[in-house]
Amino acid sequence: MSDYKLAVLAGDGIGPEVMVEAKKVLAAVSNKFDLKFELNEYDVGGIAIDNHGQALPPATLKGCEDADAILFGSIGGPKWDNLPLEQRPERAALLALRGHFDLFSNLRPAKIYKGLENFSPLRADIAAKGFDVLVVRELTSGIYFGQPKGLEGEGEEEFAFDTMRYTRAEIRRIAISAFEAAQKRNKKVTSVDKANVLVCSRLWREVTEEVAQDYPEVELEHIYIDNAAMQLIRDPSQYDVMLCSNLFGDIISDECAMITGSMGLLPSASINSDGYGMYEPAGGSAPDIAGKGIANPIAQILSLSMLLRFSLNEVAAADAIDTAVTKTLSDGILTGELLTPENRDQAKSTSQVGDYVASLIA
Numbered sequence: 001m002s003d004y005k006l007a008v009l010a011g012d013g014i015g016p017e018v019m020v021e022a023k024k025v026l027a028a029v030s031n032k033f034d035l036k037f038e039l040n041e042y043d044v045g046g047i048a049i050d051n052h053g054q055a056l057p058p059a060t061l062k063g064c065e066d067a068d069a070i071l072f073g074s075i076g077g078p079k080w081d082n083l084p085l086e087q088r089p090e091r092a093a094l095l096a097l098r099g100h101f102d103l104f105s106n107l108r109p110a111k112i113y114k115g116l117e118n119f120s121p122l123r124a125d126i127a128a129k130g131f132d133v134l135v136v137r138e139l140t141s142g143i144y145f146g147q148p149k150g151l152e153g154e155g156e157e158e159f160a161f162d163t164m165r166y167t168r169a170e171i172r173r174i175a176i177s178a179f180e181a182a183q184k185r186n187k188k189v190t191s192v193d194k195a196n197v198l199v200c201s202r203l204w205r206e207v208t209e210e211v212a213q214d215y216p217e218v219e220l221e222h223i224y225i226d227n228a229a230m231q232l233i234r235d236p237s238q239y240d241v242m243l244c245s246n247l248f249g250d251i252i253s254d255e256c257a258m259i260t261g262s263m264g265l266l267p268s269a270s271i272n273s274d275g276y277g278m279y280e281p282a283g284g285s286a287p288d289i290a291g292k293g294i295a296n297p298i299a300q301i302l303s304l305s306m307l308l309r310f311s312l313n314e315v316a317a318a319d320a321i322d323t324a325v326t327k328t329l330s331d332g333i334l335t336g337e338l339l340t341p342e343n344r345d346q347a348k349s350t351s352q353v354g355d356y357v358a359s360l361i362a
């Protein structure tokens, strides 16, 4: 019997809706594998601004510090869009948590599931070649963590800037994450950069080449971000691990999600060097569908599986969730955004999908 303490931060928009489903699945695996979890829920993001006047209240941060891992939903939304940047949920809570816990290694696994081949926006013959990519994104540096500056000057001379900055050490540790992951997969790392114009990308290439020396069995290739975005549509089967800086990984991972059929299928793990992590869907709070009971809960459920696997080493429980999700999708238990207009009447609700996954584990 294990005792784990999780900080549960559902957040805004669809966050609380999909979190309910992840908790159902957690209850099912707790039962099946005789695991004991203490779940402590905290406000974060817009809801925390409304209730406590700040996006990351001290009690939330303390709860995360006291936990074995964080299960995170998503934050932000139109209600808080006009706040100054430093108070907005995305910066004041999400980037703050990533920075505070040094969660530099962001893993975003995307694949076309069996049964969903026809729901990928890829051309059928391209989808048939397969798609199974792990985006390894640097998460605590680069342009999102450079000092924003603005606004200065006046009139048409008024300006703002963001700085992109990477140290060798920051590049080295994320490159090692990518090579370690590739060793357990198909032994290929594609490093995505813009080394034809950016100095940071020149350093990125140099350090990535150095790290590659320690992994002779892993192939390393470099590609410019614009070409990578295009190649992912032309022939994504050529990729295994895609190593990206913070900005490029943010963009490329949304593209990978959509290749699988939906933003709502892509989970993520954000891990530090001690194995502590925050686990969240790669997508956002989806204000356009929030409150309708139609959000896809799979990314949240798979984020829970990653939490069990990477931070708690509960591999059997994680495997059980992955197997149940695979069967749910191949059984055609799908939320509406995955379906075509002709068969959308067969769409299942958020809670029907969560119930089905949980029932397969029980």
Ligand SMILES: NC(=O)C1=CN([C@@H]2O[C@H](COP(=O)(O)OP(=O)(O)OC[C@H]3O[C@@H](n4cnc5c(N)ncnc54)[C@H](O)[C@@H]3O)[C@@H](O)[C@H]2O)C=CC1
Binding pocket: 014, 018, 073, 074, 075, 076, 077, 078, 090, 094, 262, 263, 264, 265, 280, 281, 282, 283, 284, 285, 286, 287, 288, 289, 294, 295, 296, 297, 299, 337
């Ligand atoms: N980790 C986080 O908390 C993130 C927060 N955001 C924030 O979320 C808010 C909305 O951002 P958007 O740019 O609209 O991106 P988004 O990822 O929330 O939504 C983009 C599109 O994907 C769809 N989508 C996303 N998750 C889905 C799911 N589980 N099931 C079905 N469809 C899903 C949405 O309906 C929308 O059409 C913004 O405030 C943004 O800053 C954005 C990305 C990550």
Ligand SMILES: CC(C)CC(=O)C(=O)O
Binding pocket: 090, 091, 094, 144, 250, 282, 283
């Ligand atoms: C606030 C953003 C950096 C969050 C996001 O888009 C992401 O982590 O993918």
Ligand SMILES: [Mg+2]
Binding pocket: 250, 251, 254, 282, 283
């Ligand atoms: Mg993003």
